[in-house]
Amino acid sequence: MICWMFPGQPIAFADTPSDDPEFKKTALLCQKTTGFNPLEIHTSASALSQSVRLQLLGSCVSLHRANQLTRQGSGADLLAEHSMGIYPALSASGSIDNATALALTWRIGVSVAEMGLQREYALGxxxxxxxxxxxxxxxxxxxxxxxxxxxxxxxxxxxxxxxDAALVEAMASGAFSISSFPCDAPLHTPLIEEITGKLQRIVAEYNFLEPRIPLVEHIAQTTLTAATIPRFLVEELCRPVYWETTYCFLRSHGVTRFQEVGVGSALSKFNRWIDSES
Amino acid sequence: MIEDLIPKVKQMIIDSLRIEGMSPDEIETDAPLFGEGLGLDSIDALQLVVAMEKEFGVVVPDAATGSTVFASVRSMAGYIEEHRK
Known part of the structure; x- marks a missing residue:
């Protein structure tokens, strides 16, 4: 059984397959839908925060990769997602189209980014x-x-x-490595709850079809349905991503091959670590 | 001897990082492992730390030490040679 895994936002701008005409189509769709063109990452839509542009870049690469795999006849039996990877994962499942996936990435990204106007946030x-x-x-x-x-x-x-203070304490407690990154908002924490009303209103504007390929979410490892997707899209921003639990769940339910569909290979490396402990 | 350790370190890198389709001979002994070269990252680093401890009984205590140790295959072999019991 094959599972496609959709990673979350990349932490840095990555090279894009700019010579691929199919990627150019996805990039143009992104520009038309959101104003951001991932082929012009440093100059396009400069009013958007770096985090939002990274989220859009991540979604574009995932959408392109999923389309590419489908064209090659390499399908998935199951889908899994990590963080902002949910939007292209929903598109791959058939619940929404690519334009909607990009619109959700953009509108939700911009909404949470407004939190950053009040306070400075970081990821560690x-x-x-x-x-x-x-x-x-x-x-x-x-x-x-x-x-x-x-x-x-x-x-x-x-x-x-x-x-920053927590990272100093982590190092003193024996962490092997630490690093921090500025971000717009504390995604996947209860701090996001202060804007859930706004997020719910955005999500309510879209129609979600029943996924044709089962999509397992990263909080409680349930299979999303058309009825549960809207609530999950808001809840997932307020709660942690449990990737290890999700990976173990998928493996125990018969997945034998995992394919990372997006920028980088972080999820595959996490899986390798989890395997090494089992 | 460091030279004797080098092929073993290369094999350990391939095995622990599950690098498919690469033989030990294809890893350059003096090329950087992180960034350029093999393009490893901090997730890979901890995997190599565990593998080094398991295979050679050598501990890399933190990332600062790791940045020196994991500079190349040769520096890894040198660290193992120096610290193994």
């Missing part, structure tokens, strides 16, 4: 500590674990100064 990547240790550090500093990627790979989110 911590490698090497256990969840228990990191939970204590996060609580000590008033921030949250936003991504549980493996037993030793986590992403923290919260106000920038608090994330």
């Amino acid at each position: 990547c911590v490698i090497g500590l256990t969840c228990e240790v990191l939970e204590t550090i996060a609580a000590n500093n008033g921030i949250y674990i936003a991504n549980h990627n493996t037993s030793r790979h986590f992403l923290l989110a919260g106000e920038r100064e608090k994330v």
Whole structure:
């Protein structure tokens, strides 16, 4: 059984398949839908924050890769997603079209980015500590674990100064490595709850069809339906991503091959780590 | 001897990082492993730390040490040679 995995937002601008005419079509669709052209990442839609442009770039590459695999006759039996990878995953499932996936990426990205006008937020990547240790550090500093990627790979989110303090504490507690990235908003934390009304109104404007390919979500590992998708799209921004649990769930339900559909190979590397512990 | 360790380190990299379609001979001994070269990242680094401890009993305590150790296959072999019991 083959599972396509849709990764979340890339942390940096990546090379795009700019010579591929099919990618150009996706890029033009993105420009028409959102104003951002991923073939002109440094000059296009400069009013959008870097995070939103990275989210759109990630969605474009995932949509293109999924289309490419489909054209090659390489289908998926199941779909999984991580964070903002949900939008292209929904498109691959047949629940929405590519334009809607890009519109949702853009509109939700812009909405959460407005939080960054009030406060400075950051993400903190911590490698090497256990969840228990990191939970204590996060609580000590008033921030949250936003991504549980493996037993030793986590992403923290919260106000920038608090994330920085937590990273210092993590290093002192024996973390192998730490790094921080500025971001618009503390995605996957309860801090997003202050804008859920606005997010619900955006999501309510779209129609979601029943997925033709089962799509397993990253919170409770349920298979999304047309009825549960709108609620999930808001809830997932307020709750952590549980990738390790999702991967183990998929493996235990018969998935034998995982194909990463998007920028980079972070999910495949997380899977490799999880496999090495089992 | 470091030279004896080099092919073993290359094989360990291939095995622990599950690099498909590459033989030890294809990894350059003195090329950078991170960024350019093999293009490894911090996720790979921790995987290599665990593999080095398992196979050679050598501990890389943190990323700062790792940035020196994982500069190349030769530097990894040198660190193993120096620290293994």
